[in-house]
Amino acid sequence: MSSATLPATTEWLRANATSSSIGVDHEAGAIRGYTVAQEGPFKSEGRGEFDQDSLRAIVRLMEGNGPLGTKSRFTHPDMSNDGLGKFLGRARRPRLAYLDDRQERMCVRADLILDETALDEPVGGGKPLGRYVLDLATSDPDALSSSLVLTVDEETRLDSRGRPALDEKGNVLPPLWRPKAIHASDIVDTGDAVGALLSTDNLPDAIVRKASELLDAQFAGCSREVVEARCTAYFARYLSRRFGPAKPGRDLAAEDEARRARQRRRSAMLAPKLIARLSGVAAVYWTALRGYQPNLTPEGVPAHFQAGCFRSVLSSGRTVAALIEHDWGRKVGNTDTNLRLSADGEGLLYSLDLFDSPTSRKLLQDVTDGTVRGMSIGWGEATSDETLARNFVHGTAEHLLVHQADLQEITFTSTPACKSTTIEVRR
Numbered sequence: 001m002s003s004a005t006l007p008a009t010t011e012w013l014r015a016n017a018t019s020s021s022i023g024v025d026h027e028a029g030a031i032r033g034y035t036v037a038q039e040g041p042f043k044s045e046g047r048g049e050f051d052q053d054s055l056r057a058i059v060r061l062m063e064g065n066g067p068l069g070t071k072s073r074f075t076h077p078d079m080s081n082d083g084l085g086k087f088l089g090r091a092r093r094p095r096l097a098y099l100d101d102r103q104e105r106m107c108v109r110a111d112l113i114l115d116e117t118a119l120d121e122p123v124g125g126g127k128p129l130g131r132y133v134l135d136l137a138t139s140d141p142d143a144l145s146s147s148l149v150l151t152v153d154e155e156t157r158l159d160s161r162g163r164p165a166l167d168e169k170g171n172v173l174p175p176l177w178r179p180k181a182i183h184a185s186d187i188v189d190t191g192d193a194v195g196a197l198l199s200t201d202n203l204p205d206a207i208v209r210k211a212s213e214l215l216d217a218q219f220a221g222c223s224r225e226v227v228e229a230r231c232t233a234y235f236a237r238y239l240s241r242r243f244g245p246a247k248p249g250r251d252l253a254a255e256d257e258a259r260r261a262r263q264r265r266r267s268a269m270l271a272p273k274l275i276a277r278l279s280g281v282a283a284v285y286w287t288a289l290r291g292y293q294p295n296l297t298p299e300g301v302p303a304h305f306q307a308g309c310f311r312s313v314l315s316s317g318r319t320v321a322a323l324i325e326h327d328w329g330r331k332v333g334n335t336d337t338n339l340r341l342s343a344d345g346e347g348l349l350y351s352l353d354l355f356d357s358p359t360s361r362k363l364l365q366d367v368t369d370g371t372v373r374g375m376s377i378g379w380g381e382a383t384s385d386e387t388l389a390r391n392f393v394h395g396t397a398e399h400l401l402v403h404q405a406d407l408q409e410i411t412f413t414s415t416p417a418c419k420s421t422t423i424e425v426r427r
Contacts (some may be wrong), residue, residue, distance in 0.1 A: 006082050022109070024138045029089075029114040029130060031137055034146055036062070036091065036185050038107035041174050048154065048177045055096060056265050058108050058148070061182040062094040067408060068319050071336065072112055073186045074129055076149065088130060089106065089114040091185045111186065118330050120357040133187060147188040151181040188281075272355040280422035282311070282341075282375040282410040283348040287418050305402050310348050313407040314341055321409040322352050324363055325342025326378055332360055332412075341410075347379065350410055363412060367423055375423065378409040 017100050022033030037058050041049040050058075069090030091110040099107040118130030127135075137144055152177040157165040163175045219227045240246070276388045313320070322328040322339045333339040338353040354360045366372040379402075412423065 024134055026134055026138075029119055029134070031112040031114075032136070033097070033109045034091075034112055035099070036094065036108040036110050037148055046172070046174050048152075049174045052096075052106050054177055054179060055106055055108050057179045057295055058150075058182060059094045059096060059198040061150075061179055062091065062108075062110065062185075065182065066318055066426055068092075068321065068334075069113065070110075070182055071319070073184060074093050074133065075188055076147065076184075076186050076251040086129070087115060088112065088118045088133065088187060112185075112187075116329070116359060117337075117355075117357065120359075138216065142156075145188050145191070147186045149186060150179050151183070153178040153180060273358060274353055275356050275427070276354045276368065277351065277426045278354055278364075278423055279351040279426070280349070280375065280424050282345050282350045282421060283377050284420040285309075285345075285347045289422055296351050303402055305347070305405060307345065307401050308343070309405045310341075312342050312404055316344060316383055320407055322350070323378075323409050323411045324359070324372075325413050326376065326409070326411045328409075330359055332357075336347060339410075348407075348410075350375075364425070366410065366414075367425060372412045372414050372423070374413060374419065375421035376411045376413045376417055377405075377407060378411065379405040379407050 024031055037050055037055060039050055039052060039055060041047075069092035072088045072091050074086045074088055089112060091112050094104055094108055094110040097109045099105045114130040114134070118133075119128050121128055133144070155178055158175045158177050159165045167173055173325060215227070215231070219230070285303055285305050294333065318335075320332055320335045320339065321328070322333040324332065332354065333352050335341060338355065340351045342349045354364060363372065
């Protein structure tokens with residue numbers, strides 16, 4: 001395990017020049033082989049350290065986030081900014097690799113595949129956020145870094161006597177971080193390792209979270225009225241001490257409401273334009289889908305979805321995409337943003353908010369003129385042997401009854417496998 005200090009400048013895109021798997025791919029809209037995390041102590045002295053077991057856990061957890069990958073945003077969200085409009089894409093193909101040519105330390109690398117929405121021109125014009133990231137990664141890779149958001153356990157290192165282990169200078173060795181869940185791999189200015197931010201403790205809202213913890217401790221058991229009265233009185237004293245007494249005649253409540261109104265108007269101007277809402281039935285229970293899923297249904301054998309087969313996916317909160325013709329290069333949404341899925345006695349229902357972009361406008365036109373006539377879904381077999389699809393005989397033909405479908409995407413298509421699927425347009 002290396003005890004080298006992480007460099008002040010990041011190395012998230014540095015690699016030897018002969019490596020074709022690391023760098024910026026403008027044509028594909030991707031950053032290949034960026035560093036997600038690296039072996040060694042973090043830049044914040046004493047905060048923590050990743051060893052190779054930690055890196056292997058990161059790879060395993062990112063793979064466990066599913067085939068779509070781990071979400072990535074431009075900077076971390078905070079308590080006043082939920083990150084909407086900053087979504088970049090998904091980190092896929094995580095793997096262990098050497099950090100550099102010296103082959104002294106390991107790291108986790110992944111490919112950042114930018115989402116189509118990050119490459120569309122933003123409302124009001126200007127360079128798309130995804131193009132900005134690609135261009136900056138090309139011209140000045142040291143200006144960018146990656147930053148993990150994750151849940152961890154901290155492992156204190158002990159010496160032979162059971163006491164905290166010390167380094168050669170007599171300082172307590174930082175704890176080893178054992179990742180338990182990977183929530184995101186965001187693109188930031190400077191991270192704590194790689195640079196890679198490693199937990200919510202170092203997000204921009206850290207001071208707000210700390211203040212909340214202090215208030216919870218101070219006013220434990222107090223009613224809302226008591227907390228509000230004491231905090232309001234303290235805040236008034238703080239403002240007077242810092243800025244002097246309030247000017248006579250000022251209506252602070254009215255000024256605050258005016259400020260909030262201005263913020264709402266600015267947010268409305270920056271919000272993406274909704275051009276239509278598409279809704280309907282994406283999959284119908286008990287309807288034969290002949291030749292629908294070649295890897296699961298043999299040629300000529302129709303599949304039937306049993307009622308409730310999507311329940312597990314819908315309750316898990318996993319991300320499901322909305323595509324055109326099963327093409328991941330023509331994605332128009334996902335359940336993290338503008339797609340809502342549910343199920344009733346008929347089948348799988350969807351509602352998609354269609355925001356203005358070239359791809360969305362083309363889809364709306366194709367639906368309107370009848371080129372796109374129905375829905376389909378992309379699914380795989382379930383993971384539990386007890387709930388896998390099973391064969392049964394119906395009349396003289398063999399059918400496949402799907403008890404549990406691993407739903408990955410819904411798609412708008414000109415050739416729906418089931419004629420009963422529907423698309424309704426609301427403008």
